[in-house]
Amino acid sequence: MYNFDFVKPTSLADAVKAMAQEDAQALGGGQTLIPTLKQRLASPAVLVSLSGIAEMKGVCVGDDGALCIGGATPHATVAKEAAAKFPALAALAAGIGDPAVRNRGTIGGSLANNDPSACYPSAVLATGATIVTNTRKIAADDFFEGLFTTALEPGEIITEVRFPVPERGAYAKFQQPASRFALTGAFVAKYGSGVRVAITGASENGVFRWTEAEKALSANFSAGALDGLTVPSDGLIGDLHGTPAYRANLVKVMTKRAVASA
Amino acid sequence: MPKDHGIGASSKRREDVRFLTGKGRYTDDINLRGQAHAVFVRSQVAHGKIRKIDTSDAEAMPGVLKVFTSADFDGKGGVPCGWQIHDRAGNPMLEPKHPILAEGKVRYVGDAVACVVAETLEQARDAAEAVVVDIDELPAVIDMKEAVKGGALVHDELGSNLCYDWGFIEDNKAATDEAFKTAHHVTTLELVNNRLIPNAMEPRVAIGDYSQAGDDYTLYTTSQNPHMIRLLMGAFVLSIPEHKLRVVAPDVGGGFGSKIFHYVEEAFVTHASKVVNRPVKWTCSRSESFLTDAHGRDHVTKIELALDKDGHFQAIRTETYANMGAYLSTFSTAVPTYLHGTLMAGNYKTPHVYVNVKAVFTNTVPVDAYRGAGRPEATYQLERVIDMAAREMGIDPIEIRRRNFVQPDEFPYQTPVAVQYDTGNYQATMDKLIEIADLAGFEKRRAESAKKGLLRGLGVNCYIEACGIAPSNLVGQLGARAGLYESATVRVNATGGLVVMTGSHSHGQGHETAFPQVIAEMIGIPENMIEVVHGDTANTPMGMGTYGSRSLAVGGSAMVKATNKIIAKAKKIAAHLMEASEGDIELKDGKFSVAGTDKSVDWGAVCLAAYVPHNYPLESLEPGLEETAFYDPSNFTYPAGAYACEVEVDPETGKVTICSFAAADDFGNVVNPMIVSGQVHGGLAQGIGQAMLEAAAYDENGQLLSGSYMDYAMPRADDLPFYKVDHSCQTPCTHNPLGVKGCGEAGAIGSPPAVVNAVIDALQRGGHKHVTHIDMPVSPSRVWQAING
Numbered sequence A: 001m002y003n004f005d006f007v008k009p010t011s012l013a014d015a016v017k018a019m020a021q022e023d024a025q026a027l028g029g030g031q032t033l034i035p036t037l038k039q040r041l042a043s044p045a046v047l048v049s050l051s052g053i054a055e056m057k058g059v060c061v062g063d064d065g066a067l068c069i070g071g072a073t074p075h076a077t078v079a080k081e082a083a084a085k086f087p088a089l090a091a092l093a094a095g096i097g098d099p100a101v102r103n104r105g106t107i108g109g110s111l112a113n114n115d116p117s118a119c120y121p122s123a124v125l126a127t128g129a130t131i132v133t134n135t136r137k138i139a140a141d142d143f144f145e146g147l148f149t150t151a152l153e154p155g156e157i158i159t160e161v162r163f164p165v166p167e168r169g170a171y172a173k174f175q176q177p178a179s180r181f182a183l184t185g186a187f188v189a190k191y192g193s194g195v196r197v198a199i200t201g202a203s204e205n206g207v208f209r210w211t212e213a214e215k216a217l218s219a220n221f222s223a224g225a226l227d228g229l230t231v232p233s234d235g236l237i238g239d240l241h242g243t244p245a246y247r248a249n250l251v252k253v254m255t256k257r258a259v260a261s262a
Numbered sequence B: 001m002p003k004d005h006g007i008g009a010s011s012k013r014r015e016d017v018r019f020l021t022g023k024g025r026y027t028d029d030i031n032l033r034g035q036a037h038a039v040f041v042r043s044q045v046a047h048g049k050i051r052k053i054d055t056s057d058a059e060a061m062p063g064v065l066k067v068f069t070s071a072d073f074d075g076k077g078g079v080p081c082g083w084q085i086h087d088r089a090g091n092p093m094l095e096p097k098h099p100i101l102a103e104g105k106v107r108y109v110g111d112a113v114a115c116v117v118a119e120t121l122e123q124a125r126d127a128a129e130a131v132v133v134d135i136d137e138l139p140a141v142i143d144m145k146e147a148v149k150g151g152a153l154v155h156d157e158l159g160s161n162l163c164y165d166w167g168f169i170e171d172n173k174a175a176t177d178e179a180f181k182t183a184h185h186v187t188t189l190e191l192v193n194n195r196l197i198p199n200a201m202e203p204r205v206a207i208g209d210y211s212q213a214g215d216d217y218t219l220y221t222t223s224q225n226p227h228m229i230r231l232l233m234g235a236f237v238l239s240i241p242e243h244k245l246r247v248v249a250p251d252v253g254g255g256f257g258s259k260i261f262h263y264v265e266e267a268f269v270t271h272a273s274k275v276v277n278r279p280v281k282w283t284c285s286r287s288e289s290f291l292t293d294a295h296g297r298d299h300v301t302k303i304e305l306a307l308d309k310d311g312h313f314q315a316i317r318t319e320t321y322a323n324m325g326a327y328l329s330t331f332s333t334a335v336p337t338y339l340h341g342t343l344m345a346g347n348y349k350t351p352h353v354y355v356n357v358k359a360v361f362t363n364t365v366p367v368d369a370y371r372g373a374g375r376p377e378a379t380y381q382l383e384r385v386i387d388m389a390a391r392e393m394g395i396d397p398i399e400i401r402r403r404n405f406v407q408p409d410e411f412p413y414q415t416p417v418a419v420q421y422d423t424g425n426y427q428a429t430m431d432k433l434i435e436i437a438d439l440a441g442f443e444k445r446r447a448e449s450a451k452k453g454l455l456r457g458l459g460v461n462c463y464i465e466a467c468g469i470a471p472s473n474l475v476g477q478l479g480a481r482a483g484l485y486e487s488a489t490v491r492v493n494a495t496g497g498l499v500v501m502t503g504s505h506s507h508g509q510g511h512e513t514a515f516p517q518v519i520a521e522m523i524g525i526p527e528n529m530i531e532v533v534h535g536d537t538a539n540t541p542m543g544m545g546t547y548g549s550r551s552l553a554v555g556g557s558a559m560v561k562a563t564n565k566i567i568a569k570a571k572k573i574a575a576h577l578m579e580a581s582e583g584d585i586e587l588k589d590g591k592f593s594v595a596g597t598d599k600s601v602d603w604g605a606v607c608l609a610a611y612v613p614h615n616y617p618l619e620s621l622e623p624g625l626e627e628t629a630f631y632d633p634s635n636f637t638y639p640a641g642a643y644a645c646e647v648e649v650d651p652e653t654g655k656v657t658i659c660s661f662a663a664a665d666d667f668g669n670v671v672n673p674m675i676v677s678g679q680v681h682g683g684l685a686q687g688i689g690q691a692m693l694e695a696a697a698y699d700e701n702g703q704l705l706s707g708s709y710m711d712y713a714m715p716r717a718d719d720l721p722f723y724k725v726d727h728s729c730q731t732p733c734t735h736n737p738l739g740v741k742g743c744g745e746a747g748a749i750g751s752p753p754a755v756v757n758a759v760i761d762a763l764q765r766g767g768h769k770h771v772t773h774i775d776m777p778v779s780p781s782r783v784w785q786a787i788n789g
């Protein structure tokens, strides 16, 4: 690690102020950022911890019925407190990493990082959630901009994520054998207005919506409705753990399994 | 009633008290006064000419004591290889120098180019980043078969990337080839034994401590064999005589082979501490471990098996490419040769066996022994090709093995590949396996799996290994540059307690518990009267350390010899005390008695007499009770067994789940069944890890793709089933005093073929008849690819 200053504000306003300093960086649970610092791959001047800001933590239900999760809420809290209202999301959170990761890592950190194999982005995109920051609200469809890139401006802080709760929904994750991130994961969400399907882990451009599946499932919400679809492997990730063709297969298999368990 | 102490008791591991309560004392826990810190500047490219190393900026940075390059090691030797192989024509292997810091060229990503020694670790890190290394990159030599065709050379001065082309036994070749010509059936299999990264929980650490006062050195290091490090480093690298060099390997957090070898960092800190006149400490980071710990396995093999019409094996012929990496690590050359070729007969009577191994230099980190070392490679290819032959010939895989077993009445059995098995009973372990694995219930379980849409398969195989290494005169003839005896000093104290100073080294094996069990049994005193001291050349006799499942078989035998000397002397003392004749003295339950009388004197009184010799035969007997013994085995030991694995394959994703794993081993006599089970459990985890998950992968430029746990898949508890292990089949070793064979590597040796055989069986039974082999690790993507390929 290189040296840095560390601040731990207790209000969002103070955090925003601290983030205005040169080379300041937000610190959520540190599950991604701390290893990066240890390898000397980043050198922020100031780390602004978000973990002491009560207004950014917790799970509640908004006036519109949406499930609202504070941007600094750890995965373990979501796993527990979202279970009654949105079990699919709670199950997703419960399947991230190990207990240490779940008790430190936060939803805001996960979304800001936008790892192409992360779990949360699929839930956010499949539900058409709203990402609330200190300056604005961003629709899920506008938020994810490819590998490790998002619509966030420098210094912008995710304060909350609002999930419209689907009638039925499920996340099916196929674990990468080493990291146990998603080699491919599918989140399926069924609303009165139709079905949305988001796929993580598979694409070189990060999380994406599988629109053919959405159409087929909106007409007939059953795993069998996907039988006739094929997933092209162009643009899918090929690495030690699977070829693009293998991931294309997983996209379909995992989506079917998500539908079956929704 | 199971015993509660002594040989055969499952005494609880006393060392676990400190390990489990955070009280272990590992090398990194040692901090010496005035200690400075070393950080290596390592090559980022796999192959290149060093044009210039500019250390001036780094040297000017705060806290920097010195920046070392190869120039600072002028006149010092390279790190030696411990085993010289001769090739098919009788010529010695090609042997490059392995300098402490790279000289002229870098040869793998992670090769040490320079090293900063500074007041603090952070200062050393900062300065290491400021060392400017100007390298002319050269094409990397990665693929072994390409490497031997010519092109880029890892070592220009050697003129070839082929370290040796070894034939074993060369005289068998003609008859083997002939047997193939007349065979009824030949099965051929090409396979890869995947490269592994050892991943001991404790990364390597070395602290050099030069004392100007005594002009002597102490090296604290994470080693499985401190005496060997002292010998190699002192004699070959730094020219320090043994009496000026002490090597201490305190608690060591796992080795699995990777801490046998003498590494450049050990020599570096030892020498550097004299140059800067301060203790110098180096602690390897996990990322650095991935790049610089010697890797394991990495063989590419073609094996052929010739059979007659009844499935009797007629001949085996193999051709293996074995990766040496960029330099020859300590035991690297022995692993694919004498630890591999000698096991190619397996548990079977095959009249003709010929093994050819080509060892190849590549621009990758050196490859050396890893749990099993050569024997897993032999077992895997043999047990895979047997399964394949059975399938091709329509013979049950268990039946074909039984037909070819060396039968219980055929021991000692001379194999065509030099070794002679002293004892064994392969039918018995197979029978035991069938019972504990409930193979009779397999079809029912298969039907249950099928209901879930899963393909269930069963894999069975045998293994034999040669361990308890090794007869020194034999290995000397074969090219070993060291003896492989073991030593023990048993020191009895005046009040009867005892300390065993052993040349073996315990880094997880449980010696501190098991060794006392043996002595407790021999003398008849409680185990807690006995302590084990190991790991420090200053207070243990010269010994060769722990690897090759040798500690109890060889180190334990030395201890038994020393204890017998103690008992013999104690009987003399007892005879004197009881005014009886020595020949009439019996020792039982810690009491010496005179046969046929009620006279007795207890152990403690004899010990006291030895050290307070007021009433003592001083004219004929020295006071004191301390004896040393060296034991050199007359043969290897040959643990063997039969393993069964059941898997479920999800045909949609290719994911394999291990449903059950059973191991029936014959380890000869067992001193502590619980420790033996633990050793088997750990070995199985590593073998299953190799089969299912682990793979070290370099890209064509020599960059390590699996350089962290994000991409290198270690087995975790939930990847593994609850094992059924049994070691009740016991044919005691005939040539060591305890009748023990060694159990440390068996699990890792025997398990990979069981897993792969099971996966192939599942796919075959599931109708995917075209799938006859999948290389390890049998990852989901590979299995899916095979199904859909």
Ligand SMILES: Cc1cc2nc3c(=O)[nH]c(=O)nc-3n(C[C@H](O)[C@H](O)[C@H](O)COP(=O)(O)OP(=O)(O)OC[C@H]3O[C@@H](n4cnc5c(N)ncnc54)[C@H](O)[C@@H]3O)c2cc1C
Binding pocket: A025, A026, A027, A028, A029, A030, A031, A032, A033, A034, A050, A071, A072, A095, A096, A097, A098, A101, A104, A105, A106, A107, A108, A109, A110, A112, A113, A115, A117, A118, A119, A120, A156, A157, A158, A159, A179, A180, A181, A182
């Ligand atoms: C062993 C391990 C296993 C894991 N397994 C999984 C898995 O299976 N699935 C999965 O999805 N993830 C997994 N993760 C990642 C984990 O979910 C992390 O929580 C996540 O990547 C980052 O969250 P964090 O709160 O720790 O963020 P940090 O590491 O603190 O920060 C990450 C980035 O986000 C920024 N940031 C943090 N909070 C905010 C905010 N509120 N607003 C704006 N920017 C912010 C930081 O500046 C930084 O750039 C794993 C991580 C580890 C270490």
